[in-house]
Amino acid sequence: MTAECPSADVPAVQEVHAAAERIGPWIHRTPVFTSRTLDEFSGASLFFKCENLQRTGAFKFRGASNAVLCLDRDGAARGVVTHSSGNHAAGVALAARLRRIPAHVVMPANANPVKRAAVAGYGASVHTCEPTMQARRSCVEQIIAKTGATLIHPYDDRNVIAGQGTATLELLEQVDGLDTIVAPIGGGGMLSGACVVASSRAEPLRLIGAQPAGADDAARSLAAGRIIVIDNPSTIADGLRAPICERTFALLQRNAAAVIPVTEAQIIDAMRMVWERLKLIIEPSSAVTLAAVLREPDRFAGCRVGLILTGGNADIDNLPWQQSR
């Protein structure tokens, strides 16, 4: 898959606008936070889009809602299924509950019991499988064969990407004159959505992905011009271990998105800064954006930068600075 790939099935900006209207009654229009201290420290004007305050505690609810609402009536009645141990599972579960349709979530046996309880709390049927990708897929296939449920992929899905793009759309409405957006990259759904929005604007909008150095497949793939797979990605940012896919890679390439890798120590320091200065709980995956800005300040000096704080589901019983110091 290359930049020229004409067949990548990616959403148009109209689909992001349609998604915003469709999911509007379900989602929170999350606030934008600023901090004089962090502005002084970074030399830029930073605008934090607080998707940690989104329903379910993460932006994933946007894409999941859009995908669930896009199902036709018959498809919806058969329910939805996904395999995830994290925020996407909660997003799908809540979206299905709101549409009053069945949701099946396949989770590995070693998944965090708190996250399992959260997903079950939203009313989804939780199916436990062996902790391998093969077992997950096989379990999903069995559920589809049995129920006819529709798979909602966490990012390799046109409607999910359109839904994630609504966060960038809102941010641009909320803050005048932004010139840069920095978003974390895991599978690339959030940044891909931002790419779709950016490509339709008259004013240029620079797109930068932030990625843990231990899971930097997007950075390597953009450099190589083809998807590079990393075996066993390792990072505290558990939401960013997923690999990019052809669909999201194509969008990043077409829109000349850049990627800044950051170290684990930089992620932890940035997370701590957000907790102390913004008084907001964010999970490690959200902290990569500030970490990227602080790692390469020359690229942001004097700019008006939107940073997506993607989620707030941190494990407050196991804080990274207590393990590492």
Add this chain to the structure above:
Amino acid sequence: MTAECPSADVPAVQEVHAAAERIGPWIHRTPVFTSRTLDEFSGASLFFKCENLQRTGAFKFRGASNAVLCLDRDGAARGVVTHSSGNHAAGVALAARLRRIPAHVVMPANANPVKRAAVAGYGASVHTCEPTMQARRSCVEQIIAKTGATLIHPYDDRNVIAGQGTATLELLEQVDGLDTIVAPIGGGGMLSGACVVASSRAEPLRLIGAQPAGADDAARSLAAGRIIVIDNPSTIADGLRAPICERTFALLQRNAAAVIPVTEAQIIDAMRMVWERLKLIIEPSSAVTLAAVLREPDRFAGCRVGLILTGGNADIDNLPWQQSR
């Protein structure tokens, strides 16, 4: 001091309105957060006034700003002084910096070095003394004798109380139809300010203080009809160990404020709930309000309740649930 005391030097509601105008350019108009989950859990509609997002991370900046701005030019030029190891010190330090006047903060030798650094970071001169109240007062007197600085008391001060009242004024503008305000009580400045605002309204507004059971001098004093002093108050809510004074006690009495004492375990559980559900960092002193609502749900069922989240300066290296579980 009793309810009839005519001489208590307390602010009128006009002074709270004047304070709001005076400090308006300096303070943040803090947002109000809500949570469906906490509403369902409590059986009430809860509106959290986020003074943890105030400048310096606490509401204390409101009262300190008002007191600093009320000084005449000569008095201001001589500077201000306070003794505190917490949020009031930071509030006075920042207010003085903004008015470009000297600030002296007397802190005990055993004060938290992080808080000391924060106060120094706002440009105040930090004076270290022995960790006794006698030593603190004596150090303050020496500074006043030497510099002519004005003492800004954290709550036994008409202008400080008027400043704290602006938080309630804002909250009533932001949320329609509130019938109850719940605020923490330490020295009583915040709740006294709420009393002043409530007493001028046509609609009744119930005022409830929340207090740690280990520092429940306000509850005991209201029951006894006179100030009861507690020796060595003990609670994790370090902002609420200060004793009420005649001025704040008179306001609580006149306005029939009630007090709900809460246990340490209830404070910790409520703090955790705010962290997990609202994704907001609050310090233990802020958590007593939700703890009070959850302790006596029958008193709040079906009500529209404003809760003041007074501060966010938690020690994120020492979380109470990690010590106690």
